[in-house]
Amino acid sequence: MNSFGRKFRVSIFGESHGDAIGIVIDGVQPGIPLSEEDFVKDIARRKSGAKGTTPRIETDEPEFLSGIYNGHTTGAPLTIIFRNRNTRSSDYRLFNDVPRPGHADYTASIKWLDFNDPRGGGHFSGRITLPIVAAGVVAKKMLACEVKASLIEVGGVTREEALSSISDVALPSGGRERPEDLSPSEIWADVLERTMREKDSVGGIVECRADGIPAGLGEPFFDSVESLISHAIFSIPGVRGIEFGDGFQAARMKGSEHNDPFDKVDKSSSLTLHTSVKPGKNGAGGINGGITNGNPITFRVAFKPTSSIGKGQKTFNFASGQMTSLEIPGRHDACIALRTPVIVEAMTAIVLADLTGLM
Numbered sequence: 001m002n003s004f005g006r007k008f009r010v011s012i013f014g015e016s017h018g019d020a021i022g023i024v025i026d027g028v029q030p031g032i033p034l035s036e037e038d039f040v041k042d043i044a045r046r047k048s049g050a051k052g053t054t055p056r057i058e059t060d061e062p063e064f065l066s067g068i069y070n071g072h073t074t075g076a077p078l079t080i081i082f083r084n085r086n087t088r089s090s091d092y093r094l095f096n097d098v099p100r101p102g103h104a105d106y107t108a109s110i111k112w113l114d115f116n117d118p119r120g121g122g123h124f125s126g127r128i129t130l131p132i133v134a135a136g137v138v139a140k141k142m143l144a145c146e147v148k149a150s151l152i153e154v155g156g157v158t159r160e161e162a163l164s165s166i167s168d169v170a171l172p173s174g175g176r177e178r179p180e181d182l183s184p185s186e187i188w189a190d191v192l193e194r195t196m197r198e199k200d201s202v203g204g205i206v207e208c209r210a211d212g213i214p215a216g217l218g219e220p221f222f223d224s225v226e227s228l229i230s231h232a233i234f235s236i237p238g239v240r241g242i243e244f245g246d247g248f249q250a251a252r253m254k255g256s257e258h259n260d261p262f263d264k265v266d267k268s269s270s271l272t273l274h275t276s277v278k279p280g281k282n283g284a285g286g287i288n289g290g291i292t293n294g295n296p297i298t299f300r301v302a303f304k305p306t307s308s309i310g311k312g313q314k315t316f317n318f319a320s321g322q323m324t325s326l327e328i329p330g331r332h333d334a335c336i337a338l339r340t341p342v343i344v345e346a347m348t349a350i351v352l353a354d355l356t357g358l359m
Contacts, residue, residue, distance in 0.1 A: 004231070004232060004235070004350070005027070005350065005351075005353075005354040006354055006357075007027045007354055007357030008025070008026075008027040008028075008139065008142070008350065008353040008354040008356075008357050009025070009026040009027055009354070010023055010024070010025050010026075010132070010135045010350060011023065011024045011026075012128060012131050012132065014081075014084075014123070014128065014131075015117045015119065015120070015122045015123050015125070015128075016084065016087075016119060016120030016121050016122055016123075016125035016127045016128070017084060017087040017092075017117070017119035017120040017122075018084060018117065018119075019083065019084060020081045020082060020083050020084060021081065021082050021084065021127060021128055021130060021131055022065075022079065022080055022081035022082065022131050023079070023080055023131035023132070023134060023135050024077050024078070024079045025067070025077065025078040025079075025080075025135050025138055026077045026078075027353075027354075027357055028067060028073045028075065028077075028078045028138060028142070029073065029075070029142050030072070030073055030074055030075030031072050031073065031075075032072060032073040032138070032141050032142070033071060033072055034068060034071065034072065034073055034138070034141070035071055036061065036062055036064075038137055038141075039062050039133075039134055039137050042133050042134075042136065042137050042342050042345075042346070043060050043062075043130070043133060043134070045339075045341065045342040046060075046129070046130065046133050046339050046340075046342050046343060047060060047339070048333070048339065050183060050184075050185035050338065051185040051186070051189060051192050051193070052185050052188070052192035052195070052196070052333065052334040052335045052338050053185070053333045053334075053335075053338055053339060054331045054332055054333045055331045056086055056088075056331045057086060058082070058084065058085060058086050058127075059083070059085060060082055060130060061082065061083070062080050062081075062082060062134055063080065063081050063082070063083070064078070064079070064080055065079040065080070065081060066078065066079040067079060073138075078138065080131060080134045080135075081131075082130055082131065082134075084127075087119070087120060088330070088331070092118055092119050092120060092121075092330070094326075094329070095118055096118060097317055097318055097319035097320075098315060098316070098317050098318070098319075098324060098326050099315075099318070100307055100308055100326070100328060101307065101313055101315050101326070102304075102307035103121070103124070103307040103308065104121070104124035105118060108122065108123075108124060124237060125237070126237045126238065126333075126336060126339075128237075129236060129237065129340075129343045132236075132343060132346050132347060132350075133342055133343060133346045134346075135346060135350055136342070136343075136345055136346020136347070136349045136350060137346070139346070139349035139350045139352070139353040140345075140349045142353050142356070143349060143352055143353060143356065144212060145210055145211055145212035145213050145352065146210070146211045146212055147208070147209075147210045147345045147348050147349045147352070148208070148209055148210075148211075148345065149206050149207065149208035149209075149341040149342070149344040149345045149348070150206065150207060150341050151184045151204055151205070151206055151337060151338065151340075151341055152205050152206070152207045152300070153204055153205040154184070154188040154191055154192075154202060154203075154204040154335055154337060154338070155188070155191040155192075155195065155202035155203070155204070155335070156202075157188060157191050159187065162187045162188050162190075162191070163187060165190070166182070166187065184338050185338060188335075188338075192334055192335060195334050195335070196334050198311060199309060199310035199311040199327075200305070200309050200310075200311050200334075201305040201306035201307075201308075201309050201332075201333070201334050201335060201336075202305050202334065202335050203238075203240070203302065203303050203304045203305045203335070203337060204302075204303050204335055204336075204337025204338070204340075205300055205301065205302055205303070205337070206300065206301045206303065206337060206340055206341050206344050207298070207299075207300045207301075208297075208298070208299055208300070208301065208341075208344050208345065208348055209296050209297070209298050210286070210296060210297040210298075210348055210352060211296045213286060213292050213294070213295075213296065213297055213352070214292065214294065215278075215291070215292055215293050215294035216291060216292060217291065217292040217352075217355045217356070218287070218289075218290045218291035218292055218355065219290075219355075220289060220290035220291065221290070223290075224287070224289075224290020224291070225287045225290055225291065225292055225297070225351075225355065226244055226285075226287055226290060227290065228351045228354070228355065229242075229297075229299065229347075229348060229351050230242050232347040232348070232350060232351050233299075233301055233344065233347055233348075235347070236301075236340065236343055236344070236347060237336075238303045238304050238306070238336045238337075238340075239301055239302070239303060239304075240302045240303065240304045241301070241302035242299055242300070242301050242302070243299060243300050244284070244285030244286075244287060244297075244298065244299040245282055245283045245284045245285025245286070245287075245298060245299070246258055246283040246284075246285075247285075247299075247300060250283065253283075257283075258283045259283070260279030260280060260281050260282065260283055260284055260288075260293075260295075261279065261280050262277050262278065262279055262280065263277065263278065263279070263280040264277050277294075278293065278294045278295055279293055279294075279295055282295045282296065282298060285297060285298045285299055286298060297348075301340075301344055303336055303337040303340055304336075305335070306332055306333050306334065306335065306336050308328045308330060308332040309328055309332070310327055310328060310329075311327070312325045312326065312327050313325070313326050313327075314326075
């Protein structure tokens with residue numbers, strides 16, 4: 001459904017072209033300092049406007065409806081909304097008769113008997129991830145660990161490959177900017193420009209790492225750490241795969257290569273045996289048997305190419321009963337993965353806040 005978590009529970013609502021979208025967060029610790037300014041940095045990381053992203057620009061200003069008093073969380077459910085102001089719903093009328101290939105137009109109409117709101121993708125739109133980012137900001141404030149995600153591949157081109165073809169960039173001030181300091185849209189500019197010329201789209205891979213995770217988190221069998229993170233990550237529109245640690249490469253390894261032998265972190269440590277010993281490497285991605293082992297949680301997420309593309313596609317017209325050629329109008333991302341690292345971070349933080357609350 002539209003809620004996730006037990007002790008730290010989030011419930012999303014709204015549609016892409018409705019009046020507003022938002023989230024209710026239950027289980028928030030009381031007394032956390034919180035203001036609109038706390039959301040600016042993460043919201044900016046998800047914002048559109050850069051090369052390869054949709055030209056639809058929204059203000060994305062958070063409004064608190066409940067759970068805040070005198071600049072601090074109260075412990076009551078925290079409700080945050082974002083107004084939708086820049087909508088062009090006429091772009092989506094065509095999809096009632098000709099559902100977009102790869103999108104949820106068809107399945108949503110079947111599921112909800114054609115009563116769903118199709119404008120802008122409705123409740124299936126990537127815009128609905130904005131409230132998730134907001135919940136992630138709150139979750140991060142409750143965690144002692146650090147969660148960080150970054151884009152490592154776009155259109156089959158790795159970050160290292162893209163950077164190797166870029167020289168230092170001249171700045172208006174006369175200085176130089178190092179390639180590694182560029183934004184993803186700048187790093188993969190060649191891939192994105194070629195894709196946009198072709199009116200097509202590309203996918204990407206995001207890598208996430210959570211440091212400072214204590215050993216012992218996780219509730220096997222069905223609430224293993226991998227299960228909960230995967231559940232949350234697969235809720236993000238466009239996700240097609242996830243792998244932890246060595247991931248799929250583990251299937252090509254021997255046990256002697258994939259196993260993580262234990263080692264004492266600090267030979268002179270006065271800590272207990274359990275707190276001073278960790279696996280020597282991290283092929284398991286920080287998790288054994290569904291329980292955190294003290295190493296960083298590491299995983300990678302595959303995002304598909306954006307379904308809405310301007311390139312002509314042969315598909316079915318349900319009104320005429322005939323095959324037709326579809327060139328999708330509207331404002332869409334050439335690569336949705338560009339804006340997703342902060343969403344992956346948020347989902348991970350939400351899961352960890354919930355797991356920490358369950359201890």
